[in-house]
Amino acid sequence: MLPEFLDFSMRTRVMGAAGLVRELGDQVTRLGVERAFIVSDRTLEKLGLVERARQGLTAGGVTVVGEFLDVPPNSDVNVVERAAAAAGEAGGDVLVAIGGGSVIDTAKGMNMVLSKGGNLMDYQGLGLINEPLGKLVAVPTTAGTGSEVTNMAVIKDPAARVKYSFTSPYLGPDLAVLDPEMTLGLPPGLTASTGMDALTHAVEAYLSVSANPISDGLALYAIRVINQWLPRATLVGSSVEARYWMLIGSNLAGAAFSNSLVGCVHAMAHALGGLFDVPHGLANAILLAPGLEYNLDVAAGRIAELAPSFGVWPSGSEEETARAVIEAVKVLAKSCGLPARLRDAGVSESSLNEAAEAAVMDGAIFTNPRPATAEELLEVLKKVV
Numbered sequence: 584m585l586p587e588f589l590d591f592s593m594r595t596r597v598m599g600a601a602g603l604v605r606e607l608g609d610q611v612t613r614l615g616v617e618r619a620f621i622v623s624d625r626t627l628e629k630l631g632l633v634e635r636a637r638q639g640l641t642a643g644g645v646t647v648v649g650e651f652l653d654v655p656p657n658s659d660v661n662v663v664e665r666a667a668a669a670a671g672e673a674g675g676d677v678l679v680a681i682g683g684g685s686v687i688d689t690a691k692g693m694n695m696v697l698s699k700g701g702n703l704m705d706y707q708g709l710g711l712i713n714e715p716l717g718k719l720v721a722v723p724t725t726a727g728t729g730s731e732v733t734n735m736a737v738i739k740d741p742a743a744r745v746k747y748s749f750t751s752p753y754l755g756p757d758l759a760v761l762d763p764e765m766t767l768g769l770p771p772g773l774t775a776s777t778g779m780d781a782l783t784h785a786v787e788a789y790l791s792v793s794a795n796p797i798s799d800g801l802a803l804y805a806i807r808v809i810n811q812w813l814p815r816a817t818l819v820g821s822s823v824e825a826r827y828w829m830l831i832g833s834n835l836a837g838a839a840f841s842n843s844l845v846g847c848v849h850a851m852a853h854a855l856g857g858l859f860d861v862p863h864g865l866a867n868a869i870l871l872a873p874g875l876e877y878n879l880d881v882a883a884g885r886i887a888e889l890a891p892s893f894g895v896w897p898s899g900s901e902e903e904t905a906r907a908v909i910e911a912v913k914v915l916a917k918s919c920g921l922p923a924r925l926r927d928a929g930v931s932e933s934s935l936n937e938a939a940e941a942a943v944m945d946g947a948i949f950t951n952p953r954p955a956t957a958e959e960l961l962e963v964l965k966k967v968v
């Protein structure tokens with residue numbers, strides 16, 4: 584088969600090593616900047632991870648001009664505006680985000696407002712950021728979102744109860760620092776759910792109608808790495824090796840879906856996050872298998888191609904192999920102690936209508952291999968409530 588068209592980009596330099604944050608300042612100054620504004624959250628401050636980054640920055644000759652440490656788990660438009668105002672006042676020349684997806688996406692939102700002026704919502708839509716923004720460095724403390732390398736940010740509008748996606752080739756950070764020592768303290772539940780988010784990125788990127796040969800390569804290796812290392816990272820959180828490989832898996836998956844986008848699982852997860860604050864990774868972990876079952880009719884061949892990455896021996900028909908892949912997804916989530924039901928994430932059956940209506944309006948649905956109506960997504964949600 585000759586693919587019709589290919590468009591792949593990744594602007595982020597990625598560096599990885601255990602203890603690399605100790606050299607953060609050396610790497611940041613290579614970007615031609617020396618006055619950092621730190622973006623993070625209170626939990627990471629308490630765990631001493633922000634301090635570790637501060638020390639790494641100053642050891643390399645970088646001055647920390649200010650900090651915003653009040654990013655909540657599901658960041659929103661108002662947080663971004665407040666943080667951008669604080670950073671503007673502090674007057675640094677680089678944003679350094681230390682955290683999970685919510686922190687890094689907040690920093691991306693701040694970068695748009697600080698670089699372009701106006702309000703964050705001015706940049707909601709396609710093709711609105713067409714030139715480089717200010718310098719941005721990301722140090723992930725979870726292995727899930729891949730936000731340290733993606734061209735997008737997902738930020739909630741609390742008034743509308745919607746999670747908006749911001750997309751631009753210039754949104755990706757200048758530098759991503761993958762230091763497994765920064766993820767050692769992540770509790771088992773969060774390790775498992777954020778890891779399943781990364782797996783969902785890879786699987787949905789592979790099945791996306793926008794998939795291309797380069798994102799396919801990244802996605803297949805991401806699945807292999809995550810399938811191999813997620814149980815160990817969850818059960819033996821102190822394993823630097825498992826933490827390292829999970830950061831790599833998450834990063835590979837991020838690079839894949841940043842280009843190919845995702846599908847119905849993310850559409851439903853965004854809806855549940857926007858409406859009911861269901862944690863993103865948890866929603867994906869519960870919905871990945873039923874989402875794949877929904878796509879089986881049109882994508883059995885592509886799902887079956889994932890078998891070797893999941894350690895599944897292809898046998899029988901395409902559909903049989905695809906079903907074995909879906910079973911492998913369920914086994915992986917279960918072995919990491921994750922729930923299989925939405926009610927375990929606080930979602931009641933009576934709220935599913937609203938979630939299905941919101942999911943068909945989410946941008947992720949447009950790259951799902953099988954078109955979906957609200958009624959069809961409602962059926963998917965009902966299967967796992």
Ligand SMILES: [Fe+2]
Nearest residue numbers: 728780784863
């Ligand atoms: Fe995600």
